[in-house]
Amino acid sequence: MDIVNEILEREQKKAEKYKPITVEKHLDLDIDLGTLLASDTNDLEAKLLKSDKDRDAYLLSLARDNTQLLLNKVWELPTERIEEAIVVRLPAPTTILPRAKPVPKPKPLTKWQEFAKAKGITKNKKDKLKWDEQLQKWVPLYGFKRAAAEKEKNWLIEIPQNVHPMTDMYEKKATEKSEKVAKNELQRLKNIARARKVKIPRVGLPVTSDKASATQLATAATVAKASTASLGKFQDKLPKEKEARGKGIHELIPGKERKRKAPIPTPEAEKQQNLNLLDKILNKRPKIDMDKAVAKHIHDEQVQRSDEKKIVKPKAGKRKGKGGNPTKFSAKKPKGGKGQRNPGKKGPGRKRR
Numbered sequence: 278m279d280i281v282n283e284i285l286e287r288e289q290k291k292a293e294k295y296k297p298i299t300v301e302k303h304l305d306l307d308i309d310l311g312t313l314l315a316s317d318t319n320d321l322e323a324k325l326l327k328s329d330k331d332r333d334a335y336l337l338s339l340a341r342d343n344t345q346l347l348l349n350k351v352w353e354l355p356t357e358r359i360e361e362a363i364v365v366r367l368p369a370p371t372t373i374l375p376r377a378k379p380v381p382k383p384k385p386l387t388k389w390q391e392f393a394k395a396k397g398i399t400k401n402k403k404d405k406l407k408w409d410e411q412l413q414k415w416v417p418l419y420g421f422k423r424a425a426a427e428k429e430k431n432w433l434i435e436i437p438q439n440v441h442p443m444t445d446m447y448e449k450k451a452t453e454k455s456e457k458v459a460k461n462e463l464q465r466l467k468n469i470a471r472a473r474k475v476k477i478p479r480v481g482l483p484v485t486s487d488k489a490s491a492t493q494l495a496t497a498a499t500v501a502k503a504s505t506a507s508l509g510k511f512q513d514k515l516p517k518e519k520e521a522r523g524k525g526i527h528e529l530i531p532g533k534e535r536k537r538k539a540p541i542p543t544p545e546a547e548k549q550q551n552l553n554l555l556d557k558i559l560n561k562r563p564k565i566d567m568d569k570a571v572a573k574h575i576h577d578e579q580v581q582r583s584d585e586k587k588i589v590k591p592k593a594g595k596r597k598g599k600g601g602n603p604t605k606f607s608a609k610k611p612k613g614g615k616g617q618r619n620p621g622k623k624g625p626g627r628k629r630r
Contacts, residue, residue, distance in 0.1 A: 298349065300342045308350050311370025315347040377540045385472035388464075495521040 307316040317339070325335040354365040386394065393400075406415040409426070416426040434446040470477050499521040503509040541547040 296341070296345075298345055300345050302342075302346070306343060306346055308347060309370055309372045310350060310354070310367050312372055312374065313347065313351075313367075314372055315343050317343050385468075387468045388471070492521070495519060 302317075302319055304319050307318065308314070321339075322335065325331045351365060351367075354367070356363050356365050358364075392398075403418065405417055407418055408414075409416045409430070411430055412426065417423045434450070436442060436444060436446060467477065498518070502512050505512065541550065
């Protein structure tokens with residue numbers, strides 16, 4: 278009997294580890310299988326959350342039950358076998374999740390990619406190694422080992438009959454390779470210009486030194502001004518000078534690159550940031566420079582005193598008017614054309630009647 282009781286207790290302990298797959302909830306969960314999201318709207322038990330002993334166990338059991346309900350919904354979907362693995366295809370998600378950054382734009386196709394897409398040309402995966410009959414070994418198709426193998430293979434280059442016998446074939450081959458690299462680089466720049474909708478000539482690069490537009494001249498002046506050690510901080514401005522603005526200007530000017538601000542982690546941090554900004558605006562007071570204010574006041578007093586000294590007050594004279602009473606008069610500044618006559622200028626004289 279002791280052995281039977283011991284076996285029963287052991288089996289009971291094993292059964293306690295594995296909980297049943299059926300979970301009962303007062304309200305059904307909102308499950309989105311596309312994003313594997315389960316939202317539980319049932320009320321929580323406040324007593325268990327407040328107690329320090331039972332809080333962790335309660336949250337663990339709650340998470341286990343909700344996960345079990347989510348997996349039950351997943352197993353209700355049709356299954357299929359792929360390489361000895363049973364998988365299910367999830368439906369389209371119904372929950373719209375917010376993004377911290379905008380959706381990246383698709384990379385524009387190059388000229389060759391557009392041609393291949395129109396003609397239905399597909400890119401086949403090539404092997405990395407190829408057997409070389411001359412070297413009798415496997416040679417990579419690209420990389421530095423490929424260049425070493427070519428150098429080992431072409432240790433002697435025959436001069437064709439239509440070429441000058443003193444021509445350096447190694448130098449000619451290196452020149453042809455550099456021309457191919459330059460051609461590929463030019464094509465890459467043309468693809469970038471076409472993606473940004475920049476007009477360029479069909480042959481060669483655009484020459485705008487003699488026919489530069491106002492925008493190009495402003496951009497060149499701004500870049501040259503910011504190319505100093507102080508990033509143009511102490512450079513004098515020309516009269517009616519305007520800084521160049523537009524797309525791509527900050528990439529040419531050092532120190533002008535804009536950095537994206539990190540997203541606010543929590544709503545509490547966003548609230549605190551807004552409160553700090555509001556306090557800064559309300560508590561902002563004008564800065565008063567006392568030394569500058571005193572100097573300006575003294576200067577204004579000196580200007581006022583100098584103006585008072587320049588004003589000459591004429592002395593009041595006395596003359597006898599009608600009845601012999603003296604009257605006061607003040608000397609006035611003669612107006613133009615009514616002052617003292619020029620003795621060298623002859624007058625017209627009296628008119629005869």
